[in-house]
Amino acid sequence: MTKIFNYSVTSEQAKTRLDKLLSDVNPDTSRSQIQLWINLNLVKVNSEDVKANYKCQPGDVIEWTVPQTEPLNIQAENIPLDIVYEDTDLLVVNKPKGMVVHPSAGHQSGTLVNALLYHCNDLSGINGVERPGIVHRIDKDTSGLLVVAKNDIAHTHLSDQMAAKTIERKYVAIVHGEIAHETGLIDAPIGRDPKDRQKMSVVDNGKPAVTHFRVLQHFPDYTYIECQLETGRTHQIRVHMKYIGYPLVGDPKYGPRKTMDIGGQALHAKKLGFTHPITKDWLDFEVEAPEQFKEVLSYIEKMY
Structure with a gap:
């Protein structure tokens, strides 16, 4: 069960930040927890998604959903x-x-x-x-x-x-087509594909999505790349690379009809870095791609 709460902003609370106001209204809930609700779109003001620093206005109706x-x-x-x-x-x-x-x-x-x-x-x-x-x-x-x-x-x-956007996430991928330049940035909003609700696509009313990439190795018909995410939208790398004309090898959803049958897209989350939530130390991890990924890359190398 989930619980839905409603609150109307008074004139005395005008121009108060949303996260602070909710913290005042919910003294048993931490402000960081309230900010998480807002980030997860569990809080709406006048039925609209807003940010934690939204300045509340008299008469605003705040609605928040709490998973029980x-x-x-x-x-x-x-x-x-x-x-x-x-x-x-x-x-x-x-x-x-x-x-x-x-x-x-x-x-x-x-x-x-x-x-x-x-x-x-x-x-x-x-x-x-x-x-x-x-x-x-x-x-x-x-x-x-x-x-x-x-x-x-x-x-x-x-x-x-x-x-x-302070967590560092890097991926390696193999895509169809040879990317001519060495680096690139894709800044294109992602949302549900209006023609197929099982897919995501670049759409005007989508959520902001930014992917950086650099080429690791060129081939005549393929490119081995590294991608770094600024945002974390569903299927982001797969959608973005298809959008610019270089779909991932093996991708059954976004790849071309004629792609390698490797049981899914050639994509590996190789690096993860973040600040430890308690000690505040920076933690950095990196793992090699699995053997199957390496075998696909080796197979492509031997083709040329």
Whole structure:
């Protein structure tokens, strides 16, 4: 169950920041938790999404939705995990290709969350019972690094870093076509594809999305690239690279009809850096692409 609350702004509260006003109205809830609600679009003013620094006006109607903690009914499963780092507040996992991050329709078991629940029982509950500890996601057929929060304080701070674009995320990918230049920046909003709700696409009314890329290796019909994300939209790299005419090799959703059958897109989250939410130390992790990715790259190299 979720609870929906409503509040009307008084004249005395005019020009008060939204996050401060909600903190005053909810003294038992931390301001950082309220900012997380706002970042997750759980707070609306006059039915519109707003930012934490919105200055409230008399008569504004604030509505916020609070997910209620429910008994966890997802089964813990003894699935091996490649844990790159772990402490009392978080862990960093190298997710294998083919593993779904959290349970959903059609994927009730075998997910990263099922494995995490077996490994530890102290995961944050901010994202509800189906996504305990999950701060961000990568697609099923994308391999690589994810940070998982063990408590709500760590989760809130990590989410704040995501919103502030201070978390460093780098990927490697193999795309169709030879990119002539060495670097590029794609700044194009992403939203639901109006012609296919199962896909994302670049649309005028989408959410801001920015991807930087640089070429690591050229081939006559392919390019090996590194991408760095400023934002974390669903399928961002896959959508952006298709948008500029260089879709990912093996991508069944956004790639060309004639692509390599490699069980999903050639995409690997190789690097992750962030500030530890408690110690404030900068943590930096990097993992090599899996063998299958390397084999695809080697196969392309031998073609020329």
